[in-house]
Amino acid sequence: MVDPTSELGEDVDEADAPECAACGEKIIQSPTHRVVTWVEDGRVASRHFCSPECKAEYDG
Template identity: 75%
Template sequence: MVDPTSSLGDDVDEENAPECATCGEKIVQSPTHRVVTWVEDGTVQHRHFCSDDCRESYDAS
């Protein structure tokens, strides 16, 4: 399995790429890719964002 959170983005094509939680854009080898991770009820959760602007927009809603 390809790790879509790879810091290098190696071997991640559009089919396997994560989607931005705000705008839905596929994130492929993007230097502005951000991942927010937290633990909820003993389970690790995460959201991907294509940019800081999308992350801020998500937090504001």
């Protein structure tokens, strides 16, 4: 898993890159990458989206 606090554009291997929760595309060095986090059962959970449009579609 990629460190969510890492610098934008950091070299990320495709095998370690998160997938968009809406379209399934790997997210690599994307300036439109969005992460939604929440606490569930005392643990941090997250979903990654490749763009605001994919996030809106997922939230739809």
